[in-house]
Amino acid sequence: MTEAERHRLMLDFLKDRPFASVRDLLMIVDASPATIRRDIQKLHETGAVRKVFGGIAAAEHLSALERLAAKPFEENQMLGVAAKKSIAEEAAKLVRDGDALIIHGGSTCHLFALLIANRNLRIYTNAMPLAAALWQKGSCQVTVAGGDLYREPGVIYSATAGPPEFYASKFFLGAQAITSAGMFESHPLIVRETEKLITRCDEVIVLADSRKFGLRARHQVMNLNRIGTLVTDDGLSDANHKMLTDAGIKVVIAPRRPE
Known part of the structure; x- marks a missing residue:
């Protein structure tokens, strides 16, 4: 699984919930805990998510027009x-x-x-x-x-x-x-x-x-x-x-x- 595919799965997981733990992400992404932590840091740096204790929090939800x-x-x-x-x-x-x-x-x-x-x-x-x-x-x-x-x-x-x-x-x-x-x-x-x-x-x-x-x-x-x-x-x-x-x-x- 590529980095882009992992990031997409993580962001999709956050669409209907405000928070995802590292354990949650390990269940949906085929990667090691170290890779998950690097992915979290990278997504946080881009502003796509907020890094919080124990996992990531969703940014504000996008409207339908924004998703388009x-x-x-x-x-x-x-x-x-x-x-x-x-x-x-x-x-x-x-x-x-x-x-x-x-x-x-x-x-x-x-x-x-x-x-x-x-x-x-x-x-x-x-x-x-x-x-x-x-x-x-x-x-x-x-x-x-x-x-x-x-x-x-x-x-x-x-x-x-x-x-x-x-x-x-x-x-x-x-x-x-x-x-x-x-x-x-x-x-x-x-x-x-x-x-x-x-x-x-x-x-x-x-x-x-x-x-x-x-x-x-x-x-x-x-x-x-x-x-x-x-x-x-x-x-x-x-x-x-x-x-x-x-x-x-x-x-x-x-x-x-x-x-």
């Missing part, structure tokens, strides 16, 4: 593919040869990165699936974050490290949800890493299909006025378009092609 927003990468990359490909193509037009870019994880950013993988670029990423894809399929220069791999969000993260010594003209990232209060994510670790990376770029460019405006997520990443450009599809409502432009965001609409 928090789908894992492997599942999420199969949703809204046509819109995401169109958004990725429009985002690629914003890149100039010679640019230094920061690219976060997520299915739309993954498609975008593949389109520019063989251009004359310097790319920094903390997303393991994206780094692997750029290594296999690209020729651009790639800098990868240092730290531990957190498999659930697919992020390489170090709790003790500061912002990287990498400066970018553009920071491309996705979003789990966007409202008038700002951009939100379901995993707290993504928020922490974004807060570091946002200090190392000139412009923030968000790639988010129009479905993200109907979702909610727990953790605020940034206010709308921190976003420079947002690329989305033509399913964006007039009300949401006005919300974005009123916040000073340049909105790029990618025409959706047939699924």
Whole structure:
């Protein structure tokens, strides 16, 4: 059983109860007590659970919309593919040869990165699936974050490290949800890493299909006025378009092609 599978079982066990003891976790996960304790520490560091005496306590329960927003990468990359490909193509037009870019994880950013993988670029990423894809399929220069791999969000993260010594003209990232209060994510670790990376770029460019405006997520990443450009599809409502432009965001609409 992989670490990601163990973590998923532990989190599923907590959905209907406020607490799970180490003994409970030993019953549902095929692992040693030492491995269970390491898993507890890792989940606690990401904010997915709270480590308490004798086990773990559940974080606040997510709403149905939040659970939809928090789908894992492997599942999420199969949703809204046509819109995401169109958004990725429009985002690629914003890149100039010679640019230094920061690219976060997520299915739309993954498609975008593949389109520019063989251009004359310097790319920094903390997303393991994206780094692997750029290594296999690209020729651009790639800098990868240092730290531990957190498999659930697919992020390489170090709790003790500061912002990287990498400066970018553009920071491309996705979003789990966007409202008038700002951009939100379901995993707290993504928020922490974004807060570091946002200090190392000139412009923030968000790639988010129009479905993200109907979702909610727990953790605020940034206010709308921190976003420079947002690329989305033509399913964006007039009300949401006005919300974005009123916040000073340049909105790029990618025409959706047939699924």
